[in-house]
Amino acid sequence: DGGITQSPKYLFRKEGQNVTLSCEQNLNHDAMYWYRQDPGQGLRLIYYSQIVNDFQKGDIAEGYSVSREKKESFPLTVTSAQKNPTAFYLCASSPSGWNEQFFGPGTRLTVL
């Protein structure tokens, strides 16, 4: 089955630790995205990548980093510089000229 996988579903970390969230897609999509969602809020764009080995900052990139070494994978690292990392993180992908953005199931990160 084609789709987007994110692991783990729930993640707990201590304050001050970096943590990497996984996102993999087998849809052969060029573009991939990371969003953050806070309770009762809409999604905000963290980073996006239109092609392998290239990525750009979204609206709230501070405290986050990404890499895009393979078309299928777009991991997100939440660094200790992110002041309020507890949130729900969603990964998405889309083909060129898209009329739909496909989402993964999300990772709920809690920093203790």
Add this chain to the structure above:
Amino acid sequence: AQKITQTQPGMFVQEKEAVTLDCTYDTSDPSYGLFWYKQPSSGEMIFLIYQGSYDQQNATEGRYSLNFQKARKSANLVISASQLGDSAMYFCAMREAFTGGGNKLTFGTGTQLKVEL
């Protein structure tokens, strides 16, 4: 300025009734796309319907239809014959171009819909 505005934080509807979820948008780009997504409590984002700015007719997908009024910059979602499974958060989103190329989605703050017996 907010680009996508959803003014209804919460809505109630009785089962089998129709409900309209409001969405207004702001853009100066003549080419854009409008989306509605459903987010149940599990957190996944489910694509419902899409309307392109140049589409002449309102989009429909099963029980979902989009009431697109371009001059008023509104793209309301209409759900007909509501079902208990429709209870969820609903997000309106707009596709717009990045400065450096490519596209992104900008989301509204959502409307929590509760379907009652």
